[in-house]
Amino acid sequence: MEEKMRVPERGPLLAWLISCVILTFWNLSRGLDLWAGYNFGGALMALLALMILWKGKAHIPALPLWIGYFATMLHFVGGSLGAADSGPGPFCFDGMQPGEWLCADGVNGMYHVHPWWDKLVHSMNSTAIAIAWSLGWRRMSEHNGWQLSPRVVAFTAFSLSVAIGVAYEVYEFFGKTMFQTIDQGGYVNTASDLVSDMLGAGLGVLFAHFYDPMNKTSDISGQLALPTQVTLTNNGSIPLMAMGAILSLDFVLLGGGFVNSDYDLIGQLMLGALVVSGLVVARCVFQNSQSDKPDASEGSGMIS
Numbered sequence: 421m422e423e424k425m426r427v428p429e430r431g432p433l434l435a436w437l438i439s440c441v442i443l444t445f446w447n448l449s450r451g452l453d454l455w456a457g458y459n460f461g462g463a464l465m466a467l468l469a470l471m472i473l474w475k476g477k478a479h480i481p482a483l484p485l486w487i488g489y490f491a492t493m494l495h496f497v498g499g500s501l502g503a504a505d506s507g508p509g510p511f512c513f514d515g516m517q518p519g520e521w522l523c524a525d526g527v528n529g530m531y532h533v534h535p536w537w538d539k540l541v542h543s544m545n546s547t548a549i550a551i552a553w554s555l556g557w558r559r560m561s562e563h564n565g566w567q568l569s570p571r572v573v574a575f576t577a578f579s580l581s582v583a584i585g586v587a588y589e590v591y592e593f594f595g596k597t598m599f600q601t602i603d604q605g606g607y608v609n610t611a612s613d614l615v616s617d618m619l620g621a622g623l624g625v626l627f628a629h630f631y632d633p634m635n636k637t638s639d640i641s642g643q644l645a646l647p648t649q650v651t652l653t654n655n656g657s658i659p660l661m662a663m664g665a666i667l668s669l670d671f672v673l674l675g676g677g678f679v680n681s682d683y684d685l686i687g688q689l690m691l692g693a694l695v696v697s698g699l700v701v702a703r704c705v706f707q708n709s710q711s712d713k714p715d716a717s718e719g720s721g722m723i724s
Contacts, residue, residue, distance in 0.1 A: 427476030432485035437466035439493060443500050451504035454527050459496050478559055481633065484551045491544035498537055502529030542613050543620035546581055550624025553577035557650070558634050567644045570635060574625045576653055581624065583657035583697070585617030586664040590694050593687035607683040611671035614664050648708060656701040663693035 440463035447456035473480060501509045501524045509529060511522035518525040519533040526532035554577040561568040568576075589610050596606075629635060646654075667686055670678040679685045 427474070428482035429473040429476055429478070429480050429485060430470075431482060432489045433466055433470045433473065436489050436492060437463055437470060439489075440466055440496060443496055447500055450510070452500065452502065452527065453504070455496070455500045455502070455529070458499065462492065462496055479634070480555055480559075481631070483631070484548075484555060484628065487551060487627075488548035491541070491548040494537075494544055495541045498530035498541065499528055502526050502532060538609070539612060539616045542585070542616035543623075546585055546617045546620030547624040547627070549584060550577050550581040550621040551628045553580050554625050554628030555632055558628075558632055560649070562634060564647065565644075566647050566650070568646075568650065570629055572646065572650065574629055576650055576657075577628070578621050578625045579657040579661045580653055581621035582618055582664045583660035585614065585621070586660040586690050587694060589613060590687070590690050593683075593690065597684070597687065607676060607679075607681045607686065608671075610683065610686060611667055611676065615668045615671060618664060618668050652701060652704050655704050656697045659693045659696040659700065660690075663690055 440459045443459040444456050444463060447453070447459060472478075501511060501522055503509050503525055504527065507525060508516075508518065509522075509524040512518070512525070513523075516523040522530075524530050524533045530537040554573055557568060557573045557576055560566070561573065592610065667679070667689065670676060675681070679689070
């Protein structure tokens with residue numbers, strides 16, 4: 421029993437679940453239904469992760485999971501420090517103004533009073549996602565005997581992490597243009613988010629590359645052909661990663677000159693990259709299904 425409780429995955433995941441449950445009820449009690457819903461979703465995600473990783477068979481180190489926990493809490497706690505109306509948040513004491521310490525106002529809390537909070541959350545979450553994918557691909561490689569090299573694992577994790585960030589910006593683009601959501605959208609906000617996502621993903625894969633104990637003991641010759649799962653992932657994520665890189669460099673080096681700092685244009689470019697990614701994945705799946713048919717027919721001919 422004592423040995424079972426040493427499973428490193430349990431501590432940070434239980435902390436994630438308990439924290440989100442507490443925040444859910446706290447926000448409901450204050451009428452902050454928006455963030456109560458967000459935190460309830462976070463609790464469900466933590467519960468799902470616990471169900472998958474409870475037995476510890478994945479051998480995920482505790483430190484990366486704690487990094488993911490604190491990155492997640494930056495988002496959930498930061499938003500929860502706001503108020504259900506335009507009034508001050510729960511930590512505005514003795515005449516404190518929004519933006520001082522933990523004093524915030526509006527339904528989006530720290531996001532509303534600190535523009536840099538969004539960038540910090542984006543970079544930290546991208547770091548956590550990249551670490552998770554790096555650890556995941558290494559363990560799938562070991563389990564299936566793929567012999568993925570460190571470079572393949574790092575590139576696949578980086579590309580997929582950035583692609584997720586770009587896809588999220590497409591979601592925000594639809595929210596802003598179609599539903600007029602607040603505190604998101606706009607050229608500078610979106611372009612700087614993409615920069616934060618790329619920096620965070622790069623930091624995450626570097627951390628996982630040097631920290632993951634399996635990289636030191638596994639067979640990483642990289643001599644085998646890439647498995648279908650990795651090929652599909654890379655083919656689907658590269659168009660989004662490339663678009664994220666182009667828009668990030670345009671923002672940093674040209675001040676948005678390539679797209680004339682036009683939010684609608686970069687939203688359409690990211691949406692186009694998402695469509696291309698979907699088409700590329702569909703084409704690969706179709707080709708794989710077609711290549712499997714001759715093998716199946718040959719096998720049935722041999723049986724007859």
